[in-house]
Amino acid sequence: MTGAPPRDRPILSVRDLHLAIAGRGRHTPILRGASLDIAPSEVHGLVGESGAGKTMIGKAVLGIQPSPARISGGSVLFEGRDVTHLSERERRALMGRGMGLIPQDPMTSLNPAHRIGAQIADVLRLHLGMDRPAAGARALELLNEVHVRAPERVLRQYPHEISGGMRQRVLIAIAFACRPRLIVADEPTTALDVTVQRQVLALIKRMQAQEGASILFVTHDLGVVAKICDRVTVLHGGRVLETGETRRIVEAPEHDYTRALIAATPRHDRPGDLLRPVPEALTARLNAEALAYDAAHGSHG
Amino acid sequence: MAEAAVSGARRPRATGATTRRLLTNRRVVLGGAVLLFFALAAIFAPLLAPRDPVEQDLLLQYVPPVWSDEAEAGYLFGTDNLGRDILSRLIYGARIALFVAVAAAAAAGLLGTVLGLIAGYFGGWIDITISRLVEIWMAFPAVLLSIVLVAVMGTGLHSVVIAIAAIDWTRFCRVVRAETMAQKQQDYVASAVTIGLGRARILWREILPNVVPLLIVLFTLEMGIAVIVEAILSYVNLSLASDFPTWGGMISDGRKYVNQAPWLMILPILCVIALVLALNALGDGLKDALDPAMRR
Numbered sequence A: 001m002t003g004a005p006p007r008d009r010p011i012l013s014v015r016d017l018h019l020a021i022a023g024r025g026r027h028t029p030i031l032r033g034a035s036l037d038i039a040p041s042e043v044h045g046l047v048g049e050s051g052a053g054k055t056m057i058g059k060a061v062l063g064i065q066p067s068p069a070r071i072s073g074g075s076v077l078f079e080g081r082d083v084t085h086l087s088e089r090e091r092r093a094l095m096g097r098g099m100g101l102i103p104q105d106p107m108t109s110l111n112p113a114h115r116i117g118a119q120i121a122d123v124l125r126l127h128l129g130m131d132r133p134a135a136g137a138r139a140l141e142l143l144n145e146v147h148v149r150a151p152e153r154v155l156r157q158y159p160h161e162i163s164g165g166m167r168q169r170v171l172i173a174i175a176f177a178c179r180p181r182l183i184v185a186d187e188p189t190t191a192l193d194v195t196v197q198r199q200v201l202a203l204i205k206r207m208q209a210q211e212g213a214s215i216l217f218v219t220h221d222l223g224v225v226a227k228i229c230d231r232v233t234v235l236h237g238g239r240v241l242e243t244g245e246t247r248r249i250v251e252a253p254e255h256d257y258t259r260a261l262i263a264a265t266p267r268h269d270r271p272g273d274l275l276r277p278v279p280e281a282l283t284a285r286l287n288a289e290a291l292a293y294d295a296a297h298g299s300h301g
Numbered sequence B: 001m002a003e004a005a006v007s008g009a010r011r012p013r014a015t016g017a018t019t020r021r022l023l024t025n026r027r028v029v030l031g032g033a034v035l036l037f038f039a040l041a042a043i044f045a046p047l048l049a050p051r052d053p054v055e056q057d058l059l060l061q062y063v064p065p066v067w068s069d070e071a072e073a074g075y076l077f078g079t080d081n082l083g084r085d086i087l088s089r090l091i092y093g094a095r096i097a098l099f100v101a102v103a104a105a106a107a108a109g110l111l112g113t114v115l116g117l118i119a120g121y122f123g124g125w126i127d128i129t130i131s132r133l134v135e136i137w138m139a140f141p142a143v144l145l146s147i148v149l150v151a152v153m154g155t156g157l158h159s160v161v162i163a164i165a166a167i168d169w170t171r172f173c174r175v176v177r178a179e180t181m182a183q184k185q186q187d188y189v190a191s192a193v194t195i196g197l198g199r200a201r202i203l204w205r206e207i208l209p210n211v212v213p214l215l216i217v218l219f220t221l222e223m224g225i226a227v228i229v230e231a232i233l234s235y236v237n238l239s240l241a242s243d244f245p246t247w248g249g250m251i252s253d254g255r256k257y258v259n260q261a262p263w264l265m266i267l268p269i270l271c272v273i274a275l276v277l278a279l280n281a282l283g284d285g286l287k288d289a290l291d292p293a294m295r296r
């Protein structure tokens, strides 16, 4: 592992996680010994190009990796407990109050068949044992907290009746509803308009600060990372290339790939800079390293 | 809801938009109207039928329908070989046809939907078992199977309903299974898992409501099939005793007198065709009209 360990005991500790997709006699490694630690109340960025395995780490943490994906080694420690092999019942107990998700696509992540109010109230009733009126009242409060306009009306509406930005606010309200200690946010703003992106980002940051939750913030945008993350992990080919304080990573990146990512990110303070894509030679070198890693670990199946 | 309208919702409400789409779909409106016509006839048969459908009048046999020169006043569609009033028999026949259609579609739908949901959601050996069962079941020729089933259970409406349900649950099962598998991949299901909902709860409360539009379509189409099967079974005298006014029985009886009184056979055939076409049109129209609602 690179980078200094967090001061407090980590709330989440992904240790040497190996995950592969099995299917039709093939065995495709996706995560190659990925590790990261998140301290209480820390916002931890997970960056990397498309296909790096960012989403897969987030899903493995929540235990919702797709069925062909198998965790073949390592562990995910949540508050010191390995959560990679929980029973259905144990996992359910952990969800909502322990961990939550802010999904990538607000358009498809709410159930089209239920009213917004019912979907928020469901979580409250399930985990906090509230009765219907109490849950309804709390749902209204939550909508106010995430700055949904006309919340009384939204409670009675169906998902397709409100905009994408409003839906994402609803999903944020659901994620924070039971005060979880850790939230996985998987590119929570990429599906939104640029102006809405900024507001939603600010909202996530504010809710996080207010509730003191930790966030695993998956993104490919270092600009977003610089805005809200305390620490960052850089992922490529399922391997962690670099971890550290956001400032240190942005100002003095150690790994060539991190430097390349920064060069590929538009900067608001220096808008005139030319953006350079990640050099092919570097990508080729990293891919070769990944294959060498597979060979060394004999994980071809 | 009145409040929603007053508060001036900018977007149309889900139900409002869907209703509008339904009402502007020609097949839905036309099919629905014809179905409603038969349904009203069936429900209010005792009030609408001018005569007792089984009462014979041997002095008034083979009275032709009203458009013929030899028509009798009060007998709109004439009488049959036993002097029974055709119109009254057709009206009561609608009752039997629709009862069988609704009951059989409901029974087939219930069984097929439950098994389809379970197979599609749980996958693995559960899915394999249910899917194999469906395949084996479907290998039997349907009409033959229904005739055998009724022959074994004895004639009567309940046998007809059970026979149709026993054959056609596979239709629901296959479609519902595929739809459940598709719904399971949707993000809202992953969200439901991450808020800690249990599997049973996700299947019945989260996925099933999203399968309902599809079920409505399947149900309508199945009613059409049931009407035909019931007609076939009563045509071969496996439904109700021929005394009872079933359309299939009327067709079967009328066939014997097709030269002297063709209306005995033609009128019930027209009823079967009209009702089946209406149900098919309604089902197809609903498929188009409800589809956008399902894909949202």
Ligand SMILES: Nc1ncnc2c1ncn2[C@@H]1O[C@H](COP(=O)(O)OP(=O)(O)OP(=O)(O)O)[C@@H](O)[C@H]1O
Residues within 6 Å of the ligand: A021, A030, A048, A049, A050, A051, A052, A053, A054, A055, A056, A057, A066, A068, A220
């Ligand atoms: N259900 C699946 N079946 C097979 N392969 C998958 C599945 N889900 C993901 N993968 C593969 O796993 C790898 C990592 O995917 P992942 O979604 O974690 O990438 P990511 O870093 O989140 O990328 P993006 O920025 O595009 O979201 C990819 O190569 C992808 O093709």
Ligand SMILES: [Mg+2]
Residues within 6 Å of the ligand: A054, A055, A056
């Ligand atoms: Mg992703």
